[in-house]
Amino acid sequence: MKIKYRIWEFLENIHPEDKKVRIERYFILILIVLNVMAAILGTVKSIEIKYEVFLYNFEVFSIAVFTVEYILRLWSCTSDIRYSNPLSGRLKYLVTPLAIVDLIAILPFYLPILLLDLRFIRIIRLIRIFRIAKAARYISSLKLFGRVFKEKKEELLITSFITSILIIISSSLMYVFENHAQPDKFADIPSTMWWAVATLTTIGYGDVFPITFEGKLLAAIVSILGIGLFALPTGILGAGFVEEFHKSHSKQEKKTCPHCGRDI
Amino acid sequence: MKIKYRIWEFLENIHPEDKKVRIERYFILILIVLNVMAAILGTVKSIEIKYEVFLYNFEVFSIAVFTVEYILRLWSCTSDIRYSNPLSGRLKYLVTPLAIVDLIAILPFYLPILLLDLRFIRIIRLIRIFRIAKAARYISSLKLFGRVFKEKKEELLITSFITSILIIISSSLMYVFENHAQPDKFADIPSTMWWAVATLTTIGYGDVFPITFEGKLLAAIVSILGIGLFALPTGILGAGFVEEFHKSHSKQEKKTCPHCGRDI
């Protein structure tokens, strides 16, 4: 069927420069952004009370659009050779990550809300914030992110491993030193890890800190030595991004020295 | 008219190495610095009372100088071929950013201050601090800044976008976890964003921090993972500056390999 293929083509942005496709893309993107903003502002008491009706109507409208979009995708996906079988193809499409995200974005609205307690309703409402994930379909730069993580996987694993050991050892020692002086704040090692994280990330909220001499000495040594190790994943990620940006830039414009084959 | 051109030449620093031009430039720069210092120190109660007359007289003197400068520029700008038309040329000059800055630096003084309430007067006084922007005309190194931002625009946009998503998602989750335990500090998602910013920048004032187990766990995960992402714009800007400094240095002294054309 021709119209089915057209719809698939349209929703999947197969011709991204087509004017109608671009309008659709921006419409969905703006709707997602507005949904996220509505969910965020909806938690503010005064706004919730004042704009209750408006927010509810906007929610119904958004759900309607996203539901229609979801159904159209499910109906038209058979136009794609990957999902061509009416049944098994559609099932295959249903379990793709983006289709699951689309479903999660609308499903909570259709759950029998009346049966749930109030707190749960609130959380379900907040799921609207994760509609932001729907935007992943349209934003190509997020792929860059995935590439950097993949490229630096090994380095990140090693440094994460080292930082874990650092947290475990410094928490254990601090627990031994501070537990007797501050039994409520350094009650056990998992609690002490909260101190270790706040210290090694240099956040230092100030809710927990050592007060004994040995504790302070340990904290000083751990922070001077440890911050360097803790900053390693940051540095590795940063270097990875700079490299990746460089690569994607130089792809378009790179030339090579005929002598040594290096990029000029 | 010859004198008009001379004044334009003089005010615009067209011959920057001329002795009189340099004196004028340093005079205006020092006057700007003194203005900023006066505005800052003028907010200190004890100084304000003690030096009230002196500060007022200095303000009148500065306004006089800056007004004369502004009028002379406006009068002589027709010497420049860009603004040669007496009326439309002058209008065109009036809306250049630097001319607007010059106007804002003096305008508040001429507003009918008596009609305004006290707080507003204070703010108007503080506008004097932004006379610092007048200095932009003379400080060439600020252009370097603009270049770095322009060069790294794309990278900064992507990383800003990612940090925004990070703030939104971590605030939403933290709101779910902490709202019941600390309803005053984590009252709604926008309030919780204050926690997210203080944490991800590693400032950690200590006015808001999670107290529930889930909240602490989330804060630990978010801070360990997120600080790396949050430091990306910093890293990108830093790398950009180092590159830009390198470029402007190597311009004067660079040599090239005759074979592959690369800088040596």
Add this chain to the structure above:
Amino acid sequence: MKIKYRIWEFLENIHPEDKKVRIERYFILILIVLNVMAAILGTVKSIEIKYEVFLYNFEVFSIAVFTVEYILRLWSCTSDIRYSNPLSGRLKYLVTPLAIVDLIAILPFYLPILLLDLRFIRIIRLIRIFRIAKAARYISSLKLFGRVFKEKKEELLITSFITSILIIISSSLMYVFENHAQPDKFADIPSTMWWAVATLTTIGYGDVFPITFEGKLLAAIVSILGIGLFALPTGILGAGFVEEFHKSHSKQEKKTCPHCGRDI
């Protein structure tokens, strides 16, 4: 004896790809991780009470395994030409770092615990956490760490020396400025060093901070100038890791320009 050699071969992972060897390695690694987790969670009151018997039994089982492993290593080590002499060879093996680690991991359990006071028992229990060091035998990436420290030894020494001087001088000055205003928090220079470390690492717990004008001015100057110097070891370590990762990657895949011999 053939079986002795087999056991040595097996425990030392001489054929790391052999299936039985891999199972043994993973079994020991998982046992170590579980031991560390048990030691950490065992400090939590509620868990300690609820799972006391289980944790005790697990400890006995772990000690049994580690003891058998230790004895087998000690018995079979003579298969290695380095420790071939039944007596002096075994003694030589006993004082290798890894053998000492193995001994420390089991020894506390065999000490006459009844004679010791309660606090000491607790610390002995926590020694189980350092069984994590047993894992060093199996994790090759820790060698990378050692290499980076060795490579950058000189740089780290110089920057450590500079940061020490920075701490000493800023603490001395701050002590002079703040001691009279806050005699309890800035009681003496060693106490003031706690402020210096918390400031220069940017942790800023908020338990000690200057309140006098001179103290604040000093803190501002020290922090603006000093943080840069304090971050140097971090930066040097980070650069060292990136280099080291690069090296180990390029070993497998590097090519060289035939003209100048540089890596391409």
Add this chain to the structure above:
Amino acid sequence: MKIKYRIWEFLENIHPEDKKVRIERYFILILIVLNVMAAILGTVKSIEIKYEVFLYNFEVFSIAVFTVEYILRLWSCTSDIRYSNPLSGRLKYLVTPLAIVDLIAILPFYLPILLLDLRFIRIIRLIRIFRIAKAARYISSLKLFGRVFKEKKEELLITSFITSILIIISSSLMYVFENHAQPDKFADIPSTMWWAVATLTTIGYGDVFPITFEGKLLAAIVSILGIGLFALPTGILGAGFVEEFHKSHSKQEKKTCPHCGRDI
């Protein structure tokens, strides 16, 4: 006179590898370190009381050594062609930075201490800590430091200038927003700068932070944008050190491609 020259040679470490010279160097260095430690620990009440006599005797001994050293240097400096004239040469030597440092290290001891009030005595005692500056003569790696600062002077100036503007503007705006809500903490712009420094360095002691909505919004924007700019001097210094270390390493072992003249 031969002995005069020998003493000059000896004190100035002209033959640094000579055994006697090395002993003298280490003796003075250790004495300096012990002096600094004594000055630091001498501020601790309990130690001051317990070891009063010992600390006093050690001080007298140190002063004696440093005074003899100073007089010998002053007497023998005429052996150096730079200071060969008995009077004007000696005067010339007296005003070299290292000679001034040597004088400051001993002078306070000879001042009529009885005439001064107690607080002043304490400060004079602390001057002993700055005897650490005497060590500069022997530690060559400090020169590396000077070189980095000199090399990066321009970059550091520009970034310092930008960070100053950042502190001024953010403090001014924050003062406008928070002065009415917290008139004691944001009393005037200089006080607000204390907040700006604590925020932009990410220390975040937690003694001052905004509580109004506009203040928090400003703090969030300033910290996200500003931390990147504030970290620039750190990054520049770090890069400078890595370069400088590289240079001093490669000096001994660098080779050059005959084709393009670049270092290999």
